[in-house]
Amino acid sequence: xxxxxxxxxxxxxxxxxxxxxxxxxxxxxxxxxxxxxxxxxxxxxxxxxxxxxxxxxxxxxxxxxxxxxxxxxxxxxxxxxxxxxxxxxxxxxxxxxxxxxxxxxxxxxxxxxxxxxxxxxxxxxxxxxxxxxxxxxxxxxxxxxxxxxxxxxxxxxxxxxxxxxxxxxxxxxxxxxxxxxxxxxxxxxxxxxxxxxxxxxxxxxxxxxxxxxxxxxxxxxxxxxxxxxxx
Amino acid sequence: xxxxxxxxxxxxxxxxxxxxxxxxxxxxxxxxxxxxxxxxxxxxxxxxxxxxxxxxxxxxxxxxxxxxxxxxxxxxxxxxxxxxxxxxxxxxxxxxxxxxxxxxxxxxxxxxxxxxxxxxxxxxxxxxxxxxxxxxxxxxxxxxxxxxxxxxxxxxxxxxxxxxxxxxxxxxxxxxxxxxxxxxxxxxxxxxxxxxxxxxxxxxxxxxxxxxxxxxxxxxxxxxxxxxxxx
Numbered sequence: 001x002x003x004x005x006x007x008x009x010x011x012x013x014x015x016x017x018x019x020x021x022x023x024x025x026x027x028x029x030x031x032x033x034x035x036x037x038x039x040x041x042x043x044x045x046x047x048x049x050x051x052x053x054x055x056x057x058x059x060x061x062x063x064x065x066x067x068x069x070x071x072x073x074x075x076x077x078x079x080x081x082x083x084x085x086x087x088x089x090x091x092x093x094x095x096x097x098x099x100x101x102x103x104x105x106x107x108x109x110x111x112x113x114x115x116x117x118x119x120x121x122x123x124x125x126x127x128x129x130x131x132x133x134x135x136x137x138x139x140x141x142x143x144x145x146x147x148x149x150x151x152x153x154x155x156x157x158x159x160x161x162x163x164x165x166x167x168x169x170x171x172x173x174x175x176x177x178x179x180x181x182x183x184x185x186x187x188x189x190x191x192x193x194x195x196x197x198x199x200x201x202x203x204x205x206x207x208x209x210x211x212x213x214x215x216x217x218x219x220x221x222x223x224x225x226x227x228x229x230x231x
Numbered sequence: 232x233x234x235x236x237x238x239x240x241x242x243x244x245x246x247x248x249x250x251x252x253x254x255x256x257x258x259x260x261x262x263x264x265x266x267x268x269x270x271x272x273x274x275x276x277x278x279x280x281x282x283x284x285x286x287x288x289x290x291x292x293x294x295x296x297x298x299x300x301x302x303x304x305x306x307x308x309x310x311x312x313x314x315x316x317x318x319x320x321x322x323x324x325x326x327x328x329x330x331x332x333x334x335x336x337x338x339x340x341x342x343x344x345x346x347x348x349x350x351x352x353x354x355x356x357x358x359x360x361x362x363x364x365x366x367x368x369x370x371x372x373x374x375x376x377x378x379x380x381x382x383x384x385x386x387x388x389x390x391x392x393x394x395x396x397x398x399x400x401x402x403x404x405x406x407x408x409x410x411x412x413x414x415x416x417x418x419x420x421x422x423x424x425x426x427x428x429x430x431x432x433x434x435x436x437x438x439x440x441x442x443x444x445x446x447x448x449x450x451x452x453x454x455x456x457x458x459x460x461x462x
Contacts, residue, residue, distance in 0.1 A: 191439035208422035
């Protein structure tokens with residue numbers, strides 16, 4: 001998987017907050033899989049640096065960059081990878097551009113300093129709150145909450161974690177599951193967007209397990225499901 | 232594991248609601264592992280039948296039965312395996328007997344008919360609400376929320392699901408993890424009782440996955456944790 005495939009750019013993916021660990025890892029993996037990726041950031045300097053690093057790693061100019069609105073307006077798939085505290089303002093900045101698009105929201109409502117303790121946000125799910133805010137014209141899908149970010153950054157490493165995918169629009173979920181399979185991860189339909197409350201809360205459990213068992217990047221696997229989205 | 236071990240009765244475990252699937256499965260497994268088990272039920276007829284069935288399966292009188300108060304008052308470990316709608320009243324009935332004891336609460340706040348959709352109870356966790364109700368003199372531990380009940384009933388079958396164990400009292404959690412290891416399941420420290428919100432909610436995700444992928448008894452495994460409670 002470290003060699004760049006020869007597939008042409010199939011579709012464009014905008015990653016808002018693509019200079020953080022989750023965003024960089026996803027940008028790297030989707031670019032490596034043949035997607036055209038544009039990193040959206042509030043810091044053009046950081047975005048330029050991150051995209052240059054990824055392009056250098058891949059040996060070709062697969063990743064571009066721009067502001068949030070430039071990125072979100074140019075792609076049918078928009079991915080949100082900002083910290084919880086910045087989630088709502090980032091979405092508000094691009095909300096009018098999102099109608100008809102798929103918004104993959106990776107937000108986990110961690111509330112420092114007690115990140116190993118479940119502290120549910122109002123309503124239970126940070127992602128469901130965004131679907132409610134945007135209305136049904138935007139196809140919000142929740143994913144990647146439980147994936148250790150540092151594992152995404154290493155193309156040679158298998159990510160030992162199923163991605164639980166929640167969303168009210170089943171076709172959008174299916175599209176996202178395929179996008180995830182294309183970067184070598186196993187993804188599963190996990191129900192409506194309300195179910196994101198479970199995957200978001202589970203992240204604090206995994207952080208607690210990392211600390212207790214002195215491991216890095218505990219993840220989850222769903223057992224007894226032989227058939228699933230996987231590359 | 233189907234042969235009865237020769238270990239003497241090490242400790243008594245009371246299982247309230249022991250005539251349901253989870254309760255019967257746990258009674259069978261702990262009795263098989265050498266524990267003295269007493270099933271507590273509001274129906275003495277059902278409790279007598281269930282205990283007779285288990286004793287017959289094991290070939291020895293390992294399981295007794297009684298009312299809720301009789302069972303809870305006679306054991307240092309009390310396990311609650313009643314439906315969510317009956318959880319609070321069952322605890323209220325025995326509350327004055329529980330000081331100093333470990334209460335293992337297996338409750339999942341499913342709200343029929345939409346059991347495949349996360350519907351958080353007030354406060355987020357049904358088990359944390361019980362800890363709050365009882366106060367810190369009772370050592371409440373949350374466990375078994377994600378384990379498919381029918382798998383517990385088959386001694387020959389490996390249960391492919393990690394048990395996430397939450398509780399504010401770390402020593403009580405440790406005791407419960409050992410009790411779980413003794414019946415052949417893998418258990419992990421999953422943090423304070425507040426984290427039970429995650430494991431409870433996850434059950435609806437698993438029910439959703441069962442329906443979507445036409446499987447029975449999807450469970451979870453935590454990855455990248457080599458060292459854990461296991462028999």
